[in-house]
Amino acid sequence: MSSQYGDYLKVSIFGQSHSASIGVVIDNFPSGIHIDQSALEAFMTRRAPGNASYATTRKEQDRVIFLSGLVDDVTCGAPICAIIENTNVRSGDYSNLYDIPRPSHADYSAQQKFHGFQDVRGGGHFSGRLTAPLCIAGALCQQLLVHHGIHIGAHIASIGTVKDDAFDPVMVSETELVKIHTSTFPVINENAGAQMLDIIAKAKADTDSVGGCIECAIIGVPAGAGNPIFDGIENKIAKIVFGIPAVKGLEFGNGFQAASLFGSENNDPFYIAADGQVRTATNNHGGILGGITSGMPIIFRTAIKPTPSIGKEQDSISLSKQTAEKLVIHGRHDPCIVPRAVPCMEAAAAIAIADILLSDRLL
Amino acid sequence: MSSQYGDYLKVSIFGQSHSASIGVVIDNFPSGIHIDQSALEAFMTRRAPGNASYATTRKEQDRVIFLSGLVDDVTCGAPICAIIENTNVRSGDYSNLYDIPRPSHADYSAQQKFHGFQDVRGGGHFSGRLTAPLCIAGALCQQLLVHHGIHIGAHIASIGTVKDDAFDPVMVSETELVKIHTSTFPVINENAGAQMLDIIAKAKADTDSVGGCIECAIIGVPAGAGNPIFDGIENKIAKIVFGIPAVKGLEFGNGFQAASLFGSENNDPFYIAADGQVRTATNNHGGILGGITSGMPIIFRTAIKPTPSIGKEQDSISLSKQTAEKLVIHGRHDPCIVPRAVPCMEAAAAIAIADILLSDRLL
């Protein structure tokens, strides 16, 4: 049991919110790949809190420092270690977390697991900040995948009860995915986006938070990648996606909707496209059949719960006194982490797909 | 990449629908555990097609034969190998599957992966029949867990658009879970069950199929099991649950619903129960915080797509001729696999939880 992912490509994440650094070791990444540092920086900026209204006012300078694995920005085959130094931390905010666990945070469960030795400062190893090293690994994998014509993009599918349009699961294009990468608030439907920002503003004004969904598309993956049973595309994506804090649900293709359909409605008929490619007319299967890619776009959606850090008074307990306690959480927090989780979802997808395709000799 | 699961407990599934046998190797199972063969048989019977109206008329005699790992029905610490011999197979039904892939089956994707060498008879290694060895392993794990006061039960949450009642995520009890094990059609609300059977009958009459959802509860797991990031409870359950054919979605706690809520609605306040235990007043988190158990019931739901094997004429292609083809699938098939998937979901949960608790020294 560990903070490691991958069968061929090994991604090992370390760090706590307030440790000296957070970082990642990426082992078995192919040699000879030029890393575009400015593209990496651009990717990291998408996750960084910046000045957006929906994000924390903490400044996180997510400057990536490579400790190993590169020679003149080209991978040399040795494990890549990249870190981000933790510089802007306020240590005084979190002092009573050992005793009064925050509702729906990991404080209590971590206390039980680590017997009180866990690092609680800023959430420790459970902090959303640990998605930064995930994004480093994901950005590198995405650079690798793009060389092979594979593109990944995600957007906010919903915030609260406001829904964005969905990707067209059959026609979603590289242009569309690339465009979304450059958006400061990645939605397809601008009107929906405006309403989402309103909900977030309301949550912020109420010192509350709000959840949402993310939809992710992966295009260009050849048919025949993946495995039956435990190492299928779904299993591999699931194992990493649930590594992003606050993810509570995951579905592929039409997902939960498929459960309410008849087979004759849900089945995706095959046809030979004009270019001679085998395709399906619909894509309810989300690009995966029997754990193996069909060549159609891979589509998945995740549910992100509202950040449990809210400013409202909540009921909790004192573990030492075994009494009921009222809790008010101070400090700076995101009223909605969904926008910042969008690149994390892409990163997770990129790592999973790179691992699968490297295992299957398709990269 | 393999048909293996587990970090501490290693479960390795083998077999094809029409190979000599299907089976499982279970490695690192604790020694000294008495295996109750009649309880195992009862568990296997829940998955077996039997004579139920919603199931295939194929007879599968799922008699479990232990090749190794037991001495007088007690585990000896050596790997357990258990098989089921394949006896009742009709080999003539599947001859054209190499050329004309069935929509939404693994035929095409497997063809691409295995270059035409895959065993297509009865679905080969992709067959739902491979859930039988999963159930062997799951039944053994469930026997192990029960010794430690951990109980697992699942029910049909929906068929088509008909929904069963949900487990009470706070109060779900051993009595309730045990009762459901003995049901031939495992639902909480009998009226909903009757409507579900109607929908299945309709699908069968139409030579169609229908999907559904399953809800699973695990109670008695102590707080503090699991891990942050990649080896959390969600990740581990997800990796195995998506190994069950036709699963397209998975959610924990209130899952996708959480995404539409505010934090103040979704957070679960802690309190000290009358017995001195730390509990939460609600259980939107589904028993898992930061990848680690909170001591509350673990709740998850899965979406099962309708079986792609339907009798209606469908559009497909000839891979050899690169032409459009009409396809009618003959043979005996389940109009709805959801009822038979219920024990599979319990089996998957039992394996995942046993693996986690053994890793964490809590078994």
Place this chain on the structure above:
Amino acid sequence: MSSQYGDYLKVSIFGQSHSASIGVVIDNFPSGIHIDQSALEAFMTRRAPGNASYATTRKEQDRVIFLSGLVDDVTCGAPICAIIENTNVRSGDYSNLYDIPRPSHADYSAQQKFHGFQDVRGGGHFSGRLTAPLCIAGALCQQLLVHHGIHIGAHIASIGTVKDDAFDPVMVSETELVKIHTSTFPVINENAGAQMLDIIAKAKADTDSVGGCIECAIIGVPAGAGNPIFDGIENKIAKIVFGIPAVKGLEFGNGFQAASLFGSENNDPFYIAADGQVRTATNNHGGILGGITSGMPIIFRTAIKPTPSIGKEQDSISLSKQTAEKLVIHGRHDPCIVPRAVPCMEAAAAIAIADILLSDRLL
């Protein structure tokens, strides 16, 4: 911790000496490989006790039965499960092993690990009989490797104090390796072989046993396979070779002799061969530099301790009574297992090399 080996190719061994069957699951073996059953049988015969003077008089009918993974003797990509049924067992011989551990056997250490639940009949999961499934996997891997021009052969390097000639580490040839496969007593120097048989006969007459060494050569492996640090060729071979019971030492190239040399004596100068290949004039490095193949023959030697099962009276203890006890082991045993361990060493090498080359995309 398990009876599994391999990073890409997963080999999982199960069974006890007296369980219903012993066997192996081989996962991720390439699809489309025709398995030559008679070659497999020939390989298994080399390990089988047969009628040789140096072997046990037990009859082990090592007939391999494939339960899965093949369609008409061609691998289909699904996990291969192959078993050997245990038929000729005398159960009465081993009754007091729970109480009076045999010196230098696993009886006592297994008792401590498995708390008295281990299967002691015939050595249980510790039995040399478990090398039969290893040989199944090895024979399949060897068939795969031969298609790629890779040949493996081993011979008895010594029995007691009698030494065979060594392979020429630079010039060892396919002809030489193939020839050794067909020998009933695999040595290079026939005179040495005759003396070895005398020592074995002496040990047998004395109801004693005798140890020996095995040398193994692998030719045709391209340069560039393997890894630095923990997943090098040596590490991978070591991990599997020490899985063969009674192996107590392992060395690569000139091994322990290298430790007594100066660098100027031990270094292997490079040269360009007539065919343009990079070669070394000597091969003290045994074909491995920095954990990675150099293209030269891979050479390793193992030390096999004398079988601890001897007929002479020995000092032991009663675990229950905590008293000293005299022990005389009855039953049929090999006076020298080294000849039968020769194909096991080849099998281990074949599995390790196949796993490495598959990982490195060189098969």
Place this chain on the structure above:
Amino acid sequence: MSSQYGDYLKVSIFGQSHSASIGVVIDNFPSGIHIDQSALEAFMTRRAPGNASYATTRKEQDRVIFLSGLVDDVTCGAPICAIIENTNVRSGDYSNLYDIPRPSHADYSAQQKFHGFQDVRGGGHFSGRLTAPLCIAGALCQQLLVHHGIHIGAHIASIGTVKDDAFDPVMVSETELVKIHTSTFPVINENAGAQMLDIIAKAKADTDSVGGCIECAIIGVPAGAGNPIFDGIENKIAKIVFGIPAVKGLEFGNGFQAASLFGSENNDPFYIAADGQVRTATNNHGGILGGITSGMPIIFRTAIKPTPSIGKEQDSISLSKQTAEKLVIHGRHDPCIVPRAVPCMEAAAAIAIADILLSDRLL
């Protein structure tokens, strides 16, 4: 395939000789362990080149910096990342290594594996310098083991043809092992040590190098740890020990000598010691039976080849010109790495034993 070790405890090494840093991630190390920084520093100093006559004159300031995993020097359960910054490097020494491979170095094999992208500066990821992060992990594991009464020590068993005395495999004591930790030239027999220093001085004067053997003892490990077949104590120690550059041989207990003995000579009779403990009168088995500890001292020996970096002119080739070339290696090198490999061997043993005992719930 990766630079990672361990089943329960995951040790992941990164860095190249001339990258910004070298380091290690240690995952799943128990929480709540106080790390003694001065003991760690003392351990690192044993490996550091310092001013000893037998070592390189390079200054390596092996100051360990913890990036994560500790709170006030106490492990918090999150992955530990520790690095050493590379400060004192001369980059000009290694320029022609891409073209003219050094005999018996990894230059050629790495070139083949990494297609010319490998970092050759100072040996890159193949450098002996990578044993520094191994020592960090080993020192931490040793601190953990000492809390449980387990002690590890190693000494130089031979340099060239000069042999040290051996540990008494039955009686080797904590006092003896601790004493050796503080020696600047760790031998048992001071006279042998003096002769070894003479041989090293001679090798240095000749711009040559010399090999040697190391013997390592581990005491205090309870009986019953380890596994049959592939995850035994020998397999686990072998997998890590062969990760130390230049190791070409490994033997347990009496090792290769066992191969020349009769069973009646080699077997170790059991007896009940005065304190009621089960012990063996001799310890030819080196504390391991059937892959599982017997409770007796674990003893192993490794063969270290002479450093391939020598100042004498050697035959090599130009890869680009495909011609024979004379090579003279300049730069600062150890005439004998055996003394500095002694703590590395202890570190490897400590990691392996910690991993096994944590897996087996014995720590």
